[in-house]
Amino acid sequence: MDKLLEVNELTKQYSQGNVLARVTLTAADHVSFYIKPAEIFTLAGESGCGKTTTAKVVLGFEEATSGTIFHNGKPQTRKEKVWITEGVQGIFQDPFSTFNPLRTVDRYFFETVQNHILAMSKQDAIELIDRKLKAVGLSYEEFAGKYPSEFSGGQLQRISIARALLTNPTLLIADEPVSMVDASLRMSIVNLFKRLRDELGVSILYITHDLATAYYISDRIAIMFRGNIVEMGTVEQVLMNPRHPYSKLLRDSIPQADPSKRWTTTVTLSELEQEEYLRRGCKFAGRCPNVMEICKGVVPADINVDGVLVKCHLYSETQAA
Amino acid sequence: MAEKKQTILRTEHLKAFYILEMHGAQKIVKAVNDVDITIYENEIYGIAGESGCGKTTLLKALFNDIVPPLRLIGGKIYYRINWDEEVDVTTLSPEEKRKLRMEYISYIPQGSMSALNPVLKLKETYEDFIGSHLSGQSREEIFELAHRQILLLGLPKNVLDLYPHQLSGGMRQRVTIALASLLKPRIMIGDEPTTALDVVVQRGVIQMLTTIQENLQNTIILVTHDMGVHANIADRIGIMYAGKIVEEGTTEQIFGQPLHPYTQFLIESLPKFGNKSMRSSVPGSPPSQADLPTGCPFHPRCPHVKEICRQQMPDFSYPEENHKVACWLQSASVG
Numbered sequence: 001m002d003k004l005l006e007v008n009e010l011t012k013q014y015s016q017g018n019v020l021a022r023v024t025l026t027a028a029d030h031v032s033f034y035i036k037p038a039e040i041f042t043l044a045g046e047s048g049c050g051k052t053t054t055a056k057v058v059l060g061f062e063e064a065t066s067g068t069i070f071h072n073g074k075p076q077t078r079k080e081k082v083w084i085t086e087g088v089q090g091i092f093q094d095p096f097s098t099f100n101p102l103r104t105v106d107r108y109f110f111e112t113v114q115n116h117i118l119a120m121s122k123q124d125a126i127e128l129i130d131r132k133l134k135a136v137g138l139s140y141e142e143f144a145g146k147y148p149s150e151f152s153g154g155q156l157q158r159i160s161i162a163r164a165l166l167t168n169p170t171l172l173i174a175d176e177p178v179s180m181v182d183a184s185l186r187m188s189i190v191n192l193f194k195r196l197r198d199e200l201g202v203s204i205l206y207i208t209h210d211l212a213t214a215y216y217i218s219d220r221i222a223i224m225f226r227g228n229i230v231e232m233g234t235v236e237q238v239l240m241n242p243r244h245p246y247s248k249l250l251r252d253s254i255p256q257a258d259p260s261k262r263w264t265t266t267v268t269l270s271e272l273e274q275e276e277y278l279r280r281g282c283k284f285a286g287r288c289p290n291v292m293e294i295c296k297g298v299v300p301a302d303i304n305v306d307g308v309l310v311k312c313h314l315y316s317e318t319q320a321a
Numbered sequence: 322m323a324e325k326k327q328t329i330l331r332t333e334h335l336k337a338f339y340i341l342e343m344h345g346a347q348k349i350v351k352a353v354n355d356v357d358i359t360i361y362e363n364e365i366y367g368i369a370g371e372s373g374c375g376k377t378t379l380l381k382a383l384f385n386d387i388v389p390p391l392r393l394i395g396g397k398i399y400y401r402i403n404w405d406e407e408v409d410v411t412t413l414s415p416e417e418k419r420k421l422r423m424e425y426i427s428y429i430p431q432g433s434m435s436a437l438n439p440v441l442k443l444k445e446t447y448e449d450f451i452g453s454h455l456s457g458q459s460r461e462e463i464f465e466l467a468h469r470q471i472l473l474l475g476l477p478k479n480v481l482d483l484y485p486h487q488l489s490g491g492m493r494q495r496v497t498i499a500l501a502s503l504l505k506p507r508i509m510i511g512d513e514p515t516t517a518l519d520v521v522v523q524r525g526v527i528q529m530l531t532t533i534q535e536n537l538q539n540t541i542i543l544v545t546h547d548m549g550v551h552a553n554i555a556d557r558i559g560i561m562y563a564g565k566i567v568e569e570g571t572t573e574q575i576f577g578q579p580l581h582p583y584t585q586f587l588i589e590s591l592p593k594f595g596n597k598s599m600r601s602s603v604p605g606s607p608p609s610q611a612d613l614p615t616g617c618p619f620h621p622r623c624p625h626v627k628e629i630c631r632q633q634m635p636d637f638s639y640p641e642e643n644h645k646v647a648c649w650l651q652s653a654s655v656g
Contacts, residue, residue, distance in 0.1 A: 046519035188602040212592040253524040255549030269525040
């Protein structure tokens with residue numbers, strides 16, 4: 001099988017604190033997954049789960065502490081500019097941070113065209129840019145000569161996507177691309193991702209905490225918690241029938257836009273974050289409704305349950321009996 | 322809907338605009354543009370709408386926090402401060418205003434850092450706050466109160482000894498809410514209190530709000546663009562668009578029979594689990610409130626637009642008890 005991206009045992013550690021008390025936090029802990037061509041793969045989880053750290057390492061913005069990354073079978077050597085070499089582009093949460101407010105947005109496009117030698121004349125460059133803008137539902141006329149502040153958040157995000165498409169990437173890494181866009185306009189951007197996969201065969205690593213949009217567009221999904229992938233499989237399997245207690249909690253905690261489906265139980269949130277990171281054994285043991293003695297001391301293995309990977313002692317052979 | 326509830330807060334033709342001077346010319350942003358709402362005791366009232374629709378400004382006005390460039394252009398705001406006494410909020414003296422804040426009505430801002438002094442430990446912030454509202458109580462009594470409340474609301478017991486930056490965003494928000502409810506206010510106003518919080522934390526915060534409401538039997542006015550949150554806790558919802566309330570009803574009515582085309586789009590566009598079929602956004606973009614269209618502000622984006630919509634703002638129709646909508650489609654006289 002073709003693997004566009006393969007991540008193996010990726011680990012990234014950060015040191016926090018001061019001279020008197022240093023703590024090592026493992027932001028990404030032996031993370032392994034792959035993405036196929038023309039596929040939307042989601043890394044989902046709450047803040048602090050390691051999804052953004054993973055994205056940064058894959059994009060070459062940070063260096064992994066250990067582990068390997070392959071693009072089309074080729075190993076990524078440490079901090080490599082994969083957006084130049086490997087057809088990978090990034091789209092980030094805040095489009096207004098992506099663009100310098102003092103430059104017109106078209107300058108970024110012309111720069112990219114020049115740096116990658118994508119056109120031989122200004123006219124060709126404009127045609128190329130116009131084509132990419134049309135792919136995201138905009139046009140060159142409404143875009144030329146304008147500053148970022150002249151666009152809405154949603155429009156600017158589409159412009160970020162158009163810029164990412166200039167180099168004909170095979171993989172887009174989208175880190176919370178719609179969380180700052182108004183809820184009523186989110187679907188248009190999310191629908192755009194679907195079209196890019198279906199019409200251009202682009203794969204997308206979609207990083208989000210919004211399981212509803214993740215369900216809507218993903219093919220496969222991995223749920224992350226405090227640095228680990230705790231469940232991974234097709235989006236139907238993982239989101240319609242979650243197996244890991246954390247996946248269930250996450251899924252149940254999404255407020256559904258349906259008054260007949262209100263929450264019926266309350267959650268307890270009494271531990272501080274840092275305490276959870278530093279647990280031995282399963283990091284979810286502090287709040288798991290199904291916690292057992294073994295969970296507090298032994299890290300669960302990755303277990304295959306009907307084709308879904310679940311990192312939980314509940315599913316080990318000894319428990320299944 | 323059994324017993325008739327008493328009104329706790331209401332507005333009449335409320336208009337609050339931002340008057341801005343830019344490049345020598347005056348720009349008027351009609352953030353709240355003729356709003357009549359009536360809020361009852363012992364209910365959770367949700368205000369939904371896109372960013373820029375005026376919901377934050379409406380909350381500021383309800384909280385009586387109208388500071389230039391925001392000006393009260395017209396209309397009235399009334400608080401019912403005890404059984405038979407309704408007070409016109411604009412006539413209050415600064416001292417009366419200060420007293421009402423926190424004891425009668427409190428405000429939970431978005432992004433909780435702003436409410437908590439970053440250089441004070443939380444217990445000192447509590448001290449400051451309680452001291453300015455409850456004189457004549459000993460420090461021990463005050464701490465008893467705060468401590469009991471912290472535990473009751475499920476926060477870790479050592480949280481008062483920490484600084485705000487030592488807590489996660491969700492924890493800070495919960496402490497802010499605890500503080501806002503400490504003096505048992507009759508009304509609590511929340512402006513996107515859970516936006517930017519993680520899903521599970523959001524649930525914890527929302528559930529904390531409902532626990533407080535059940536205990537105090539008070540009113541919560543909650544602004545959020547997240548319809549899922551409204552579905553989960555609101556009793557009634559007002560849909561706001563371009564400075565006006567365009568539809569209002571019980572939560573079941575709004576989700577079950579949305580009547581205004583904007584509300585219909587809003588409900589339809591939400592992704593739902595188990596359903597991967599195509600969903601579309603509301604077409605077009607919201608109007609600038611400095612440059613509103615004539616007639617109904619939604620008409621440029623409305624698939625059912627008629628000539629009258631372009632010319633005149635529709636009055637409210639009342640298709641069902643508790644359900645009102647401002648739309649020419651509902652008016653029997655228009656075919």
